[in-house]
Amino acid sequence: MATQIASTLYNKLSADFKHNRFSPEEAKDALYALREKSFAQFVDQGFPSIKNEDWKYTNLAAYLKEDLQTEVLAHDYNEVSPAKVSEYLMEGLDAHILVLINGELNVSLSSFHGDGTVSIQSVGSAIDTPDYVPYLGKEINIQRNSLAALNSALFKDGLFIEVKANGIVDKPLHIIHLNCSANGIFLQPRHLVVAHKNAVVNIVETFANIHEESVVWLNSVTEVYVEENAQVNHYVLQSGQLNTRMVNHTEITQKKHSLYNNYTATLPGADLVRNNLNVNLVDSNTETHLFGLYLGAGQQLIDNHTAVDHRKPNCFSNEHYKGVLSGNAKAVFNGKVFVRQEAQKTNAFQQNNNLLLSDKAVVDSKPQLEIFADDVKCSHGSTIGQFSKEALFYLQSRGISEASARGLLVQAFAFDVVSKFKLAPVREHVEKLIMHNLEQWFN
């Protein structure tokens, strides 16, 4: 057993597991087995420490000191009214609204409950149905991801979206994740998206805390299955407040001729954001685009770990992550691309660019290619730089103040990624968030 950190929380989670121990009579055998196996993994590995290569640059110990509650209390729900929810809508985005409070689907606050094309269920109610169980944890490597193992052992609820074969969801699904607890809380939601053959769906996720002063620790797992010829456009906007710590594990599985686009924007606010985005290309002729933008400020730590696993021939993947860091912010980018021996004719591209605005901002960028096939086209690159003085001077020489000039240059830097956001209201929302945050940094 590895050296254990954060013993209070660890003990509490262990007690929860023993107390809740899901009996084989109550649940399907497969689920029971997964939980037992996962918890054993977590006990074996504990919370990841910096000795683990995947966590070398992100020391979780500092974020696990508080004594957090692991059970959601029922009375919290009264604090979220429809008017409160409306504050988190996105201007101009005509969407089906799905509201989750502390990881649980809230039917009365949600504007959409599914139709003939897409079914919306809570994981809590679907957990032992044959629709759900076959997908559960199929691709997640719990040996390498102890937090995903912990989630697998203890999750209770989350969102289960299933788009039927040939179904084209008429509007984007806007999932508003609201976290609401007056006391510090450790949440472990578990979401599943299945887009069946030829289905098309746009998903937009946003996050907010109702109680800004209390710690919200989110250990979330989302599994996405993109079946043959299906298309999923997945937008994740992370603009949490202080005291928010998020570890988002997203595991994508793509079948033949499928398309998956991920757009992740992380903005200042949350203390810690760690995204594990893993894409498994288990079939040939798939297409994948991963676009990420992270703006770090203050004491923030933003860590993006992505992995694209090319297992079959003729797949295309493209990844572009850009980051802007000010103050004492720190960012980590670790992008892995595996091209297995069978995956001939792979096209895989990866790029990470960083702009440091202060002397104390730090970025650790680690692009990684592992290629076992011999007929592939792959590239990766990483840059870290400061503002171009010549560009700043050019703008200033036209009467533009230094602060505005810096703002224009940050926007320009982000443009390559933000311009890829296909849904215009989401793109405009992100542009607005960038502007808003720039004012905060430069004043």
Place this chain on the structure above:
Amino acid sequence: MLTIKNLHAQVEDKKILKGINLQVNAGEVHAIMGPNGSGKSSLASVLAGRQNFEVTAGSALLDDKDLLDLSPEDRAREGLFLAFQYPVEIPGVSNINFLKTALNEIRAYKGLQPLDARSFLALTRERQKLVEFDAQFTNRSLNEGFSGGEKKRNEIFQLAMLEPKLSILDETDSGLDIDALRIVSNGVNKLRSANNAFILITHYQRLLDYIVPDFVHVLYDGRIIRSGTKELALELEERGYDWLKEEVALQAQL
């Protein structure tokens, strides 16, 4: 309008400008010529406020304000414009957004309201015509992928939009073909008025055929060594700079 007195500047320890004196009045066009490395572009940079230059003595008054005390943006807001020798490409900043920001910051400095969208658009259309600048350029990223000629035309388009008192054109003619040179020069000629002034920094007499200067100065080794009228440029074209350099060397011996 512009009064430069005994201007000295250096980069690190290298002295670049060694006592420049120059008077430019409203309505005038001055040409500054001189061999490579004599300090012409440095003079433009110092006046516009480029960071790596250190001014060690002298003053440069634009009307009653000493430019040397101001930030680069305030110099621009006071009415100075530098057309860059190498305009910077800034991908992701649209030409139009850049110009709107610049124009409105200058207006705010003067206590004016920002221009509304309609007036701004009307002004843009009118000024584009001056440099035969296609509307598609205005929507593109600032100078990104522009040819050399397009970049220089964009500089003059910006000049037309911002309506400065004093414009310094730093080798705007370099890299221009004959057609582009004609377009740029026509633009400048249309913008000339009794209330503004231009300083043209150039190596070639050719530009001065199109934009006829009132005065021509020769800059050499950080000083203005000869001033005259447009005939001086013709003489330089014919004889080169060596005779002037020799005169300077002779004077130094005496």
